[in-house]
Amino acid sequence: xxRTTALISDENGYKKYNLFEIHEDLQNIxxxxxxxxxxxxFKKAAYCELMYKKNFYDKYDETIYKEVYERxxxxxxxxxxxxxxxxxxxxxxxVKFVEENQTIQxxxxxxxxxxxxxxxxxxxxxxxxxxxxxxxxx
Numbered sequence: 036x037x038r039t040t041a042l043i044s045d046e047n048g049y050k051k052y053n054l055f056e057i058h059e060d061l062q063n064i065x066x067x068x069x070x071x072x073x074x075x076x077f078k079k080a081a082y083c084e085l086m087y088k089k090n091f092y093d094k095y096d097e098t099i100y101k102e103v104y105e106r107x108x109x110x111x112x113x114x115x116x117x118x119x120x121x122x123x124x125x126x127x128x129x130v131k132f133v134e135e136n137q138t139i140q141x142x143x144x145x146x147x148x149x150x151x152x153x154x155x156x157x158x159x160x161x162x163x164x165x166x167x168x169x170x171x172x173x
Contacts, residue, residue, distance in 0.1 A: 037062055040152065041070035050154040055123075058145050061166070064132045065147075069123040073151070083118040086126075090172060091117075117172040119149065119162055124169055133170075142166050 037057045044051045053070060071077045091108045107113045139145065145166040152158045 043074040052152045054150040054152045056148040064128045066125040072122045083121040086121040
């Protein structure tokens with residue numbers, strides 16, 4: 036696992052950091068600016084909205100896929116998770132990864148964990164994303 040951290044806020048000495056733990060085999064699909072997620076420098080909100088629209092609203096008709104809308108598309112927690120994935124995964128790198136890895140032997144090992152750690156050392160795990168989660172949203 037590759038561990039990276041980045042400061043996302045500093046309010047009166049109380050600091051919060053992004054903490055990413057990324058399986059080595061997924062390092063090549065990570066966006067160059069992934070550490071900016073959740074910080075003031077994050078500039079991908081519009082891109083994430085567009086990707087969600089393209090991969091869900093535009094792809095599935097609400098009358099035909101009512102259950103998909105109920106379980107996923109209109110589920111705010113799922114939407115947040117999908118946008119997180121769009122924020123940290125580079126789409127072009129992901130496409131190349133898929134082309135080069137037609138079969139994955141141990142998909143449950145290919146994980147990206149995202150947590151927030153504060154200046155007091157308190158760690159809150161936010162997402163534990165697997166390659167199957169990534170594939171589903173793209």
